[in-house]
């Protein structure tokens with residue numbers, strides 16, 4: 148069975164390796180929720196990886212192919228992988244991808260950002276309980 152030796156989609160190898168260095172926050176950026184937290188990249192790593200590999204003429208269609216260039220990809224995409232990211236709860240993460248698609252188009256980063264800020268403002272207006280609690284804390 149010398150078919151495709153690729154057991155996993157290439158971007159999974161990137162995520163595995165990069166995950167160790169992710170600095171996920173302890174709460175959702177939008178609603179301050181603390182459960183089911185996930186990391187959202189403004190730049191779709193799948194799209195970045197495929198574009199990068201084809202530009203460099205790298206074959207990432209096999210496990211060994213992606214593993215050979217994984218570190219190089221990560222080194223060249225520090226900003227996209229580690230800085231232009233948001234910690235979101237699953238609910239807000241799913242909602243965002245519902246609006247922008249499973250792999251948001253490159254170039255939509257600014258629109259994603261303003262969408263996130265808008266949801267944050269909305270969430271803050273709707274949950275004054277959190278604010279009064281922390282205010283209350285100051286009087287203790």
Ligand SMILES: [Zn+2]
Pocket residue numbers: 175176177178179180235236237238239
């Ligand atoms: Zn949230």
Ligand SMILES: [Zn+2]
Pocket residue numbers: 186187188240244
């Ligand atoms: Zn995401």
